[in-house]
Amino acid sequence: MHLHAYLRSSETIINLYDGAIPFASWLKNYFREQKKFGSRDRRMVGDLCFCYYRLGKAFEEYSLTEQLLIGQALCHDKSIFIDELKPEWSGVSSGTLKDKLAFLLRENNGVVFPFLDEVSNDIEKDAFNLSHLVQPDLFLRIRPGKKEIVLQKIQTLAVSFSVEGDCLRLPIATKIDDALEVDKEVVVQDKSSQRVLNLLQHQTSNTECQTFSAWDCCAASGGKSILLHDHFPQVQLTVSDVRESILHNLKTRFSRAGIASYQSFVADVSSPQFHLNEKFDLIICDAPCSGSGTWGRTPEQLRFFSKQKIEYYSLLQKSIAVNAGKCLKEGGQFLYITCSVFVKENEDVVEYILQQTKLRLVKQQYFEGYDEKADTLFAALFAL
């Protein structure tokens, strides 16, 4: 395909996509139906679209074609589109992101993240804003006892990688499924997500050899539960989620991960009718959220997320956290987690929990990923 044809195809796609499902899944389906795109075409068009979404609404007054080109200029050091169609911009390609933005935006203020006023003051806003122009990396967590075999296998992939403890960083498009046994040897888990239970570790050091009970009340497909199990294999685990279908995924993953002993149930923990007879030593409340700390991976959200939804999530998080908190044993710990950077979903929820329950705040912090091509998470540890 010709460069102009790539641009036209990307424009068609952007005009068709409505934000209802993640763009990556939508695009996969689109390409499956449109047989004319070869693998190079898919790569080129996909890249044009993703770089366009990374701009958020910062260049809205420009035409779609211009925005596609600006996306290339900002998100890549070198792009064939710039070399061929905008050679006058080539000079800025090697500058810093800030320089590039200043050159391309002229009068505009350089804000690609649309809700900076909602972002916590603990987040370095300039760096966070600019991070959306950079594609995050792929992170794997190496499971206990698997490091040697994983590192051997990873060499066969012939890709650049780095390892920090159990955290393996790879280029985003690395195909790992053929080389590694996902969930058995490694878990696909962002770097910040891998660190989030560290808040807990020193708190639970006295239970390290004893069994203790834990409830992951918004378990989804079990990312945090597998992490917890790997930190504390003696844990007596209970998992639940409002979606039965996601618990099926969890069961499949648990079976691959070798976790056989656990309880599971479906429950809407936000409901006023929610009640559980059991109490736990540890509750992990990885609440549904805007995901605003992960939009580097889903940049279409910079355009499609509506601000009213922040309030919706905040209310949901408050009711889930307060209801779940009632199931904590005296002396137990409650870990509230989101992958959001918004005050209303984090600090405000913490305040609400303190007002509405007997929980004490031990520590709260952001796990920042915006300087290192990773996600940003928030976690608050409470004790009773």
Ligand SMILES: C[S@@+](CC[C@H](N)C(=O)[O-])C[C@H]1O[C@@H](n2cnc3c(N)ncnc32)[C@H](O)[C@@H]1O
């Ligand atoms: C951020 S995800 C959890 C991710 C998971 N802990 C992990 O590490 O893979 C939030 C989960 O909360 C669930 N959820 C949403 N509303 C809920 C509710 N009212 N009660 C219980 N779970 C809920 C969603 O279905 C979703 O799977």
